[in-house]
Amino acid sequence: MLATLARQLGDLDAAEDAVQEAFVEAMRTWPRRGVPDNPGAWITTTARNRAVDRVRRESRREAKEKAATSTPEPGGPPEPPDPSVDAPDAEPPDDQLRLIFTCCHPALAPTAQVALTLRLVCGLQTAEIARAFLQPEATVAQRLVRAKAKIRTAAIPFRVPPAHLLPERLPPVLACIYLVFSEGYAATAGDELVRRELCDEGIRLGRLVVELMPDEPEARGLLALMLMQDCRRDARVSPGGDLVLLEDQDRSRWDYDRAAEGTAELERALRRRRPGPYQLQAAIAGLHATASSWADTDWAQIAALYAELSRVSPSPVVELNRAVAVAFTEGPAVGLEVLDAVADDPRLARTHLLPATRADLLRRLGRRDEAAGAYRAALALARTAPERAFLRRRLDEVAP
Amino acid sequence: MRYLALLGGEESASPAPGTPEFDTMMQGYMRFGETAADAIVGGEALQEAATATTIRQGDAEPLVTAGPYAETVEALGGLYILDADTLDDAIELARQIPAALDGWVSLRPMVEWFDKGGQASGTADAPRYVAFIYGKETDGDQPDTPAWDEGLAAHQRFMDAVGDAVQAGGAVHPIATATTVQVRDGDVIVSDGPFAKSAEVVGGFYVLGASDRDSAVAVARQIPAEAIELRPIMEVGG
Numbered sequence: 001m002l003a004t005l006a007r008q009l010g011d012l013d014a015a016e017d018a019v020q021e022a023f024v025e026a027m028r029t030w031p032r033r034g035v036p037d038n039p040g041a042w043i044t045t046t047a048r049n050r051a052v053d054r055v056r057r058e059s060r061r062e063a064k065e066k067a068a069t070s071t072p073e074p075g076g077p078p079e080p081p082d083p084s085v086d087a088p089d090a091e092p093p094d095d096q097l098r099l100i101f102t103c104c105h106p107a108l109a110p111t112a113q114v115a116l117t118l119r120l121v122c123g124l125q126t127a128e129i130a131r132a133f134l135q136p137e138a139t140v141a142q143r144l145v146r147a148k149a150k151i152r153t154a155a156i157p158f159r160v161p162p163a164h165l166l167p168e169r170l171p172p173v174l175a176c177i178y179l180v181f182s183e184g185y186a187a188t189a190g191d192e193l194v195r196r197e198l199c200d201e202g203i204r205l206g207r208l209v210v211e212l213m214p215d216e217p218e219a220r221g222l223l224a225l226m227l228m229q230d231c232r233r234d235a236r237v238s239p240g241g242d243l244v245l246l247e248d249q250d251r252s253r254w255d256y257d258r259a260a261e262g263t264a265e266l267e268r269a270l271r272r273r274r275p276g277p278y279q280l281q282a283a284i285a286g287l288h289a290t291a292s293s294w295a296d297t298d299w300a301q302i303a304a305l306y307a308e309l310s311r312v313s314p315s316p317v318v319e320l321n322r323a324v325a326v327a328f329t330e331g332p333a334v335g336l337e338v339l340d341a342v343a344d345d346p347r348l349a350r351t352h353l354l355p356a357t358r359a360d361l362l363r364r365l366g367r368r369d370e371a372a373g374a375y376r377a378a379l380a381l382a383r384t385a386p387e388r389a390f391l392r393r394r395l396d397e398v399a400p
Numbered sequence: 401m402r403y404l405a406l407l408g409g410e411e412s413a414s415p416a417p418g419t420p421e422f423d424t425m426m427q428g429y430m431r432f433g434e435t436a437a438d439a440i441v442g443g444e445a446l447q448e449a450a451t452a453t454t455i456r457q458g459d460a461e462p463l464v465t466a467g468p469y470a471e472t473v474e475a476l477g478g479l480y481i482l483d484a485d486t487l488d489d490a491i492e493l494a495r496q497i498p499a500a501l502d503g504w505v506s507l508r509p510m511v512e513w514f515d516k517g518g519q520a521s522g523t524a525d526a527p528r529y530v531a532f533i534y535g536k537e538t539d540g541d542q543p544d545t546p547a548w549d550e551g552l553a554a555h556q557r558f559m560d561a562v563g564d565a566v567q568a569g570g571a572v573h574p575i576a577t578a579t580t581v582q583v584r585d586g587d588v589i590v591s592d593g594p595f596a597k598s599a600e601v602v603g604g605f606y607v608l609g610a611s612d613r614d615s616a617v618a619v620a621r622q623i624p625a626e627a628i629e630l631r632p633i634m635e636v637g638g
Contacts (some may be wrong), residue, residue, distance in 0.1 A: 106590035107487055107579040146576055150592075153577045154509045155401055157486035165488070168588055 002120055003095035006158060012102075012120065012148050018047040096121060097212045098158050100205065104173040105156045112147035113176045114183075115140055122180070122201040132183055132198055166216075174222050174278065177205045181226045185233065199233065202226055210265070220269035221279030227262030228285035231255040243386035247294045259289040277313040280305055299328035316345040320357055332361040352381035356391060363398055372399035402441060402510040403490040404572050404605075405480040408595060409503020410473055411448055426636065428498035436493050442481035442515055442568065444530055444607065445634040449475035453613065453630040454534075455621050462621045469534040469629040470599030474503070476631070479530070479605075481513055481570065487579060494581040495588045504595040505581045511543050511604075513570040526609060528567065528633040529616045533603040535626025541574050541603055551603075554624035564609070565619045571604040607633075 006015040103116040118124040118132075126144065130137040150156065161169040181202025184195040206223035213219050235253040238244050266282045284305045291297040306322035319342045327335025339358055348354040359374030375395040382388045415421030433440065452468040468475065477499060484490040487507070494505040540547040559566050578594040594600040603625060610616035613632070620628045 105487075107491075107592055109592040112592070150577050153573045154507070154579060155484075155486045157488050161488065168590075 002123070003099040006095075006099060006120075012151055012158075015047075016120070016148075093208060093212055094160075096208060097160050100173055100176075100209070101160050101169060102151060102156060102158050104169075104176045105151075106169070106172050107154065107156060108147050108150060110172070110175070110179075112143050113172060114179050115143050116147050117176050117205070118180060118198075118201070119144055121205065124197070124201075128197075132195065160212075170213075170216060170219065173209065174218060177202055177209065178222055178226070178278075180205065181229075185229055199226075199230055203230060215272070217269040217272040217274045218276040218278050220265050221276060221282050224262045224266035224269060224282035225278050225285055227258050227265065228282060228289050231258035231262065231289055237386060241386055243384070243390050245390070246288060251293070254289070256289075259286075262286065262289065275308075275312075277309060280309045280312070284309075297328070299325050303329055316342040316348050317353070320348070320353060323361070324357060327361055327364070332364040336361045336365070350381065352378040352383075352387065352391070355381065359391075359394065359398075363394070368398045375399075401484070402513050402570070403482045403484055403487075404508040404510050404570060404601075405482055405490075405494055405497065406476060406506040406508065406594075406601060407478040407480070407497060407499035407503065408474050408476050408506065409499055411475045411477070412473075413502060414477065425498055429636075432496050432498065436482075436496065439483050439489075439493055440480055441483050441513065443479060444528075445478040445636050446476060446530060447632045447634045449631075451632050453617055453620075455617065455628040455630065457626055464617060464621070468631075469532070469627055470596075472596055472599050474596055474599075476532070476601075477503070478634075481510070482507075491579070491581055491588070491590055495583055500581055500583045503582075506594045506600070507579045507581060508572040508575075508594075508601070509577050511571040511573060513568075515568040515607075516564075516566070526611065527616075528635075529608045529610060529613075529620070530631045530633060531606045531608055531616075531620045531623060532601045532629045532631065533605060533623065533625040533627075534599075534629055535602055537575055537602050543571075543573065551624065558622050558624055561622060562619050566606050567609050568607040569605060572601070575600050575602065 002015055006012050099121050100117060103120055104113045108116065115129055115133075118129045119126065124132075126141050127137050130140040133140070180198055184198025184200075184202060203223070203226050206219070206226050209216075209219045210223050231254050232246070232249060234255070235249040235251070236244055244250075262282065263286055266279065266286055269279050269282075284302055287298050287302050287305075303322060303325035306318060306325055310318045310322060319338060323335045323338035325335075326338050336358070339354070339361065342348065343354065343358075355374045355377035359371045359378055362368075362371035362374055372395060375391055375398065379388060379391045379395065382391055415425055429445075433443075449468045452466075454465050454467060454469050456463040456465075480497070482490055482493050484493060487509075490507050494500055494507055497505050499505055538547070539545055540551040542548055555571075559569075575594055575597065578592075578600065580589075580591045580593065580595050582589045582591075606620075606623065608616055608619050608630075610619060613630075616630055620630045
């Protein structure tokens with residue numbers, strides 16, 4: 001309802017305030033008068049009325065200001081809200097898509113994009129976002145206030161960009177959705193329930209974008225990637241809360257329906273013959289999802305896909321993953337060479353992934369002392385308890 | 401609404417007047433001036449940063465020094481006032497400005513803009529200057545606050561005091577609303593914030609007409625601001 005109201009009012013803040021007021025009103029009146037037949041429509045209508053009241057109250061004082069700062073819809077002013085008409089129960093998905101593109105506008109900082117999307121599109125509370133990203137609530141609240149002020153003041157439009165702008169505007173939207181999902185999936189830490197919600201929201205947003213932009217293979221590739229990673233979610237953590245590596249996961253606990261759905265989405269995406277980073281990553285995740293065991297995994301194909309990924313979207317993390325795949329096909333020594341080529345990249349300096357991967361390759365080469373040193377380096381950087389527990393166990397193995 | 405487009409880049413990489421490269425660059429600006437004629441409300445090219453004079457308000461007397469407010473590799477080279485409905489429309493214009501190709505364009509939503517002279521060009525006898533307002537951003541830089549209204553009143557008193565010396569001017573929204581536009585290898589890179597936060601125009605600017613640098617300084621030092629960077633305008637128009 002927020003997206004529709006925001007489009008009608010041309011003002012996110014006003015829409016958000018109005019929805020909040022409507023909920024307060026509901027809490028006040030429903031216990032006395034009973035819950036209306038259609039609570040969703042009641043809230044929307046009330047919110048709209050509240051917004052109209054507010055606009056009327058402030059219109060005289062702010063008439064000039066308003067004209068200068070509202071973001072008109074292309075093709076005319078937003079339709080005037082009509083309080084007599086009941087709002088539809090569900091929000092038109094087009095409005096949600098507009099809202100996503102507004103929240104993920106490149107003129108907003110990526111951290112602000114994610115917070116705004118979670119707050120305004122997914123409806124998460126500021127406190128929940130703060131918990132999910134391990135940030136003080138005040139920091140997230142301030143980030144949201146600033147971002148909304150920028151949308152209003154700089155007149156960031158509330159629309160899906162025209163076709164010629166999509167190649168530059170869709171990537172931040174997909175990156176934001178994947179960040180929402182990854183934060184839930186690879187959780188740097190935090191509340192388990194919130195994390196699960198983030199994964200589900202990421203997939204929901206992914207589906208929404210695919211539904212509304214069916215011709216964008218990378219959007220579909222992202223959905224496929226999230227589904228194929230999500231199929232392993234329950235098997236990633238042991239009942240005791242320990243991280244279980246892909247290698248050691250109980251594959252009977254994977255959600256093969258999800259994987260199959262991911263495979264179907266990937267196939268539809270690949271048919272467009274416009275491969276991109278998300279489709280490549282989905283293909284890699286798909287090879288894992290369809291392998292009957294770690295040993296039977298098609299490592300040669302995975303190494304080749306990582307090489308292609310490195311070509312289209314170079315990153316030290318991709319090279320790190322390629323090193324792992326190469327180590328299985330050509331041996332840990334060759335993998336180590338790939339790894340050493342990116343060892344000094346500053347973008348890897350603060351993650352435990354580099355020393356942890358290095359430690360594993362050294363361990364498999366029987367270089368126990370060096371492996372122990374790398375495990376210690378990884379332990380110093382790992383942030384979640386399961387990851388730390390895993391590294392500790394491995395360190396004990398090589399340096400008893 | 402109106403956007404102030406601040407144009408910047410590495411001055412050392414910019415071609416010198418009189419060279420063929422300079423002419424090519426100027427042709428780029430002429431082309432932009434033609435294709436975006438309907439959206440361009442105003443614009444000025446600045447002489448190089450070395451010609452700048454900086455005035456800092458001191459306890460007693462203002463401190464006047466040669467050179468720009470911030471000694472950075474990236475220098476301000478010009479500005480446009482653009483009329484656009486949304487930030488996307490402003491970005492669409494900014495990407496066509498030659499500075500976006502090898503430097504940057506910083507877009508700032510404007511609170512207001514006035515032009516008393518109707519963009520009259522200066523002459524050798526009557527040069528013009530842009531006085532940019534710099535300093536720390538304060539509550540007074542937030543529109544719709546009592547502090548802003550106080551500031552506005554002070555600026556009005558300044559304009560009343562100096563009369564025709566002020567030809568045009570504009571006030572901008574806070575730095576947090578800035579957006580940087582760059583074009584690299586044909587790709588448009590849009591990012592949050594100004595290009596260099598430490599050296600970003602705060603509050604706004606005036607276009608001053610003065611017989612010479614000293615009289616321009618005499619006018620600029622009356623501007624109610626923490627610091628002013630005074631830049632001679634490069635007269636390029638007809």
